[in-house]
Amino acid sequence: MSSIMKSILKSDSFTEKTLTKKHPLGLRSLDLNEKDIKYSNATLNVNTKEIILDGIKISIRNEQITPPFIIEVEHSFPFLKMHFEIEGSSKYTPKNTLSVPVTIPNGHYNFFYLPKVKGTLRYDSTHRKTLEIIFTKAYLKKVFGASFKDASSEFGIALENNSPFLMWEQSKPITPQLHLIIDKIINCNYKGGLKKAYLESKTIEILTLFFDEIQHKKNNQKAFLNKDDYAKILNAEVLLKENLKKPPTISELSKLTGINQCKLKQNFKLVFNQPIFTYVTELRMEKAKNLITNQGYTIAETAYEVGYKNPQHFTAAFKKKHNYLPSSLKVVCSKN
Incomplete structure (x- = not known):
């Protein structure tokens, strides 16, 4: 078994045409693992801060691009992610049956599970600012323990059955409450173990809000x-x-x-x-x-x-x- 997880990105906008990103298996990291990534050419200018905790990967992106910016994307691992499109927009179109379309407009967010990612990403804004947090199933089960299925409701069932799941068919606007938490994550100035603990606490705070909303989702079905x-x-x-x-x-x-x-x-x-x-x-x-x-x-x-x-x-x-x-x-x- 490979000791790494891979993401393969292909685009004519990349100088190399194909980029391969590697992540530690299970996003495992005993200590906070943080790096700044810069990528620039004639059509894009990308600044990304990537932070790997134990079972979590946080990506803070700030991008200037020439739209429409299209990427063929494929991951070698199940994709469990909450995505905040603070500025810009994102549209994923799958090329398989183990993922579903995900559209996130400007100022919106969503939380989704895709057992296998292979498809197309399209960005139509010249400026994108995002917060993206990837999890492993093991991390969620560790956080919520034996109550995971009850806490996550239909989301937990989808994970157990390895079925694609989109928390909201229509991505939701980022609320002021979420904006405050997002700002705290993006602007966190702590270092080392203190930063790791702080970012984990903020991530769990968002998850708690999400799962609370899942549990009340049925009551709101009539309200679309x-x-x-x-x-x-x-x-x-x-x-x-x-x-x-x-x-x-x-x-x-x-x-x-x-x-x-x-x-x-x-x-x-x-x-x-x-x-x-x-x-x-x-x-x-x-x-x-x-x-x-x-x-x-x-x-x-x-x-x-x-x-x-x-x-x-x-x-x-x-x-x-x-x-x-x-x-x-x-x-x-x-x-x-």
Whole structure:
């Protein structure tokens, strides 16, 4: 038996035409194994950070490409992955019966199991930023123990039967809650064993959210939207994100998206699992954290940027959401 797992990537956009990536069998690594990979030619510029824990591989990608960028892909191992398309889009089209199509638009994510990967990847955006986490079956069973089947429901059954499984037929928008966890993974500054433990804890946090959603999936089957309604709700979210300083009212959003107010509120909650006002607050708090910790904004400046005229009102809303003051982020930031 081979002691490595292989990924074979073929594209006319590669200088070598074919790239072979090797991974340790079972993604085994007693210590944190981290490397930065850079690849550049006339049609693409790729910066990837790859981190192998014990049974997990985390890839943080930042790519500039010339679309459409098409890759023939084949893996020598079962593919168990959660994929966050932070910017850009990804479309996998299988050439076998042991995998299924996977389409992840801009700002969306999905979690899937493909027993055998052989097919085509297509990217249609000039800039892609992604977080991709690959697991082994053994890792999931280790984390959830004897309760794995109960915790993972139909996903666990698919793994046991070696059947392809896509958690959501229609990839879901990345929520503010997930964005916060993703940012913590991407911007983690810890080293060595501390970083390994931290990244594992964040990965398990995401898995817990996913499996909790699987268990409630049946209750939501009746709630699927048609393509047109779904696209309008995604447009509503974009409008809210682009106007956090002064978000449109329900009435204004209804007119901008062409959905009546009742349907807008109902469908928005269906897609994003929370009311519009709650979602806007989460978006504001997510942006606030980034402005304070990564861009050095003051509390007053941050309050203004996320739509609060009064810094005290912002501070109160932040504390209500996170149970600590935004000023404590400045302390953490200065220590780093």
